[in-house]
Amino acid sequence: xxxxxxxxTPYSSYINRRKFIKxxxxxxxxxxxxxxxxxxxxxxxxxxNKFLEENDNLNTYHEITNYNNFYEFGTSKSDPAKYSQSFKxxxxxxxxxxxxxxxxxxxxxxxxxxxxxEDRVYRLxxxxxWSMVIPWQGFSLSKLIEKVKPLSSAKYIQFETVxxxxxxxxxxxLFNEIRGILPxxxxxxxxxxxxxxxxxxLSTGMYGHNLLNQNGAPLRxxxxxKYGFKSIKSIVKIRFMDKEPNTTWSDxxxxxxxFYSNVNPQVDHxxxxxxxxxxxxxxxxxxxxxxxxxxxxxxxxKGMDLxxxx
Amino acid sequence: xxxxxxxxxxxxxxxxxxxxxxxxxxxxxFIAGNLGINPIDxxxxxLGEFAxxxxxxxxxxxxxxxxxxxxxxxLVRRMIGLFSFFYIVLHFITYIFLDHFFNWEFILKDLYxxxxxxxxxxxxxLLIPLAITSNNYMLKKLRYKLWKNIHKLIYLVxxxxxxxxxxLTKSDAIYPLIYLILILILLGWRLIQKIIKx
Numbered sequence: 001x002x003x004x005x006x007x008x009t010p011y012s013s014y015i016n017r018r019k020f021i022k023x024x025x026x027x028x029x030x031x032x033x034x035x036x037x038x039x040x041x042x043x044x045x046x047x048x049n050k051f052l053e054e055n056d057n058l059n060t061y062h063e064i065t066n067y068n069n070f071y072e073f074g075t076s077k078s079d080p081a082k083y084s085q086s087f088k089x090x091x092x093x094x095x096x097x098x099x100x101x102x103x104x105x106x107x108x109x110x111x112x113x114x115x116x117x118e119d120r121v122y123r124l125x126x127x128x129x130w131s132m133v134i135p136w137q138g139f140s141l142s143k144l145i146e147k148v149k150p151l152s153s154a155k156y157i158q159f160e161t162v163x164x165x166x167x168x169x170x171x172x173x174l175f176n177e178i179r180g181i182l183p184x185x186x187x188x189x190x191x192x193x194x195x196x197x198x199x200x201x202l203s204t205g206m207y208g209h210n211l212l213n214q215n216g217a218p219l220r221x222x223x224x225x226k227y228g229f230k231s232i233k234s235i236v237k238i239r240f241m242d243k244e245p246n247t248t249w250s251d252x253x254x255x256x257x258x259f260y261s262n263v264n265p266q267v268d269h270x271x272x273x274x275x276x277x278x279x280x281x282x283x284x285x286x287x288x289x290x291x292x293x294x295x296x297x298x299x300x301x302k303g304m305d306l307x308x309x310x
Numbered sequence: 311x312x313x314x315x316x317x318x319x320x321x322x323x324x325x326x327x328x329x330x331x332x333x334x335x336x337x338x339x340f341i342a343g344n345l346g347i348n349p350i351d352x353x354x355x356x357l358g359e360f361a362x363x364x365x366x367x368x369x370x371x372x373x374x375x376x377x378x379x380x381x382x383x384x385l386v387r388r389m390i391g392l393f394s395f396f397y398i399v400l401h402f403i404t405y406i407f408l409d410h411f412f413n414w415e416f417i418l419k420d421l422y423x424x425x426x427x428x429x430x431x432x433x434x435x436l437l438i439p440l441a442i443t444s445n446n447y448m449l450k451k452l453r454y455k456l457w458k459n460i461h462k463l464i465y466l467v468x469x470x471x472x473x474x475x476x477x478l479t480k481s482d483a484i485y486p487l488i489y490l491i492l493i494l495i496l497l498g499w500r501l502i503q504k505i506i507k508x
Contacts, residue, residue: 071482252481
């Protein structure tokens, strides 16, 4: 058989064709990921008002996406919105390891199959004494835990943020080593009963949009009764353990940050007060509520000295 | 060439305006709602940081004016020093009025429980005698040696405010560190000038 020269695809167009296929595949993935998840979830604030508690008002999308602590993108509050633009949240994989029946790496899409995305409007209280009210979209972490079947010996979960210095300027060696920001990757943890509590969610969206990079795209934890730094962003790994896991802030400064870090107006941070907070958008400070107002979690800590386990 | 008193005097109004302008711009932005998502914290941070920069600038100008040819810089040193006090007062008012809205009980608690608040407050108090004795009348009235000793407080204050700043940072202490290095260089320079003189 004779093959005409014209029939042979030049290498460059071959590569371009592959690229084209790959790119269209990616966009179709992205579309199939974003559309069905949020078609029912509104971008208009008024739809979320029914979830609000007395004295709470929603913060705006602009406020929530432009005032962030996400040190992987820089330490100033406006850095994450500025420097997270080249971060690629899709495609995404989540590794589940440690004390589970079958350790596995999931594609985010397949992991979310069959899971209903719900609206969860929560207060978020930062350890720096400011707070917001945020309409998240997500699902109870317990649903994922049940899906991956941890062993009975698993008592804790550790979470890990993605490590991508080429996309996250705060993780770049030069930047981080000179300024000694934090050891990467960022890790956080929960006790199993905290993780299984229905209030604890994994969030994929906010205000009816996919999470923006600065808010921890594509998958982040939200634990509304703990200080914000516990709600780890851009999670790539979940590890089931039998011992209390390391957590980044308490590794760096155990005197000021501890494993539990429940919102508690009676236990001050070592350098500043936790008795009051400024709700973003308001003038007067307001008193901080025990467990950030989520009193139903108190039973998790029955008999514990919350001054010692702060 | 000696920097003449005349040219310094000519420049004085411009320096005055350029040091006053930030406070007007920030206050305007604050009232217009253009000072970011958390404007009270932003205003307080900006005022405090600028006050610190002016303290450093005062030390720098002071050291420069020890050179014979730059002696006339002494004429602007006082103005820059007073402006740093002005920004510290605004910083203090922001804390009392905007941040805590005159909640004195809370502020007192803050003062004795929070080392960084205490350091800031002590710095402010220590600068008051400097501001009061900065005018020509007081300079004449006080013995020069006493006057000079009062104004040496600036060295102590410059170190205290750095710790005030440092205790506010959660990690990434790069900015307080840069300011500390600048201050140590200026203090070291001062010391060397003194040794040479003796």
